[in-house]
Amino acid sequence: MFAGLFAVFAAILYKINTDDTDISQDAFASSIVVGPDAEVLQATVADGIIFVLVKEGSKTALLRIDPVSGKQIGRTDFVAR
Numbered sequence: 113m114f115a116g117l118f119a120v121f122a123a124i125l126y127k128i129n130t131d132d133t134d135i136s137q138d139a140f141a142s143s144i145v146v147g148p149d150a151e152v153l154q155a156t157v158a159d160g161i162i163f164v165l166v167k168e169g170s171k172t173a174l175l176r177i178d179p180v181s182g183k184q185i186g187r188t189d190f191v192a193r
Contacts, residue, residue: 140162140179141178141179144162144177144182149168151168160179161178162176162179163175172190173189174190
């Protein structure tokens with residue numbers, strides 16, 4: 113019984129830790145323009161979009177960037193009210 117339970121957990125851990133996705137380097141732009149005074153705080157890829165959190169002086173913004181072309185497709189500015 114313990115061997116069967118161990119085998120199931122081992123299979124689950126194996127499936128979680130193996131990455132079958134083949135992302136080529138050609139899928140991403142070689143450079144992305146974020147602004148002259150922008151400091152990149154964080155970047156992540158989700159749903160085929162690069163999300164970049166930048167700080168420009170005292171302002172913070174979330175940029176949505178197309179990974180293939182490197183062009184900005186959206187911007188959300190964070191404002192205090």
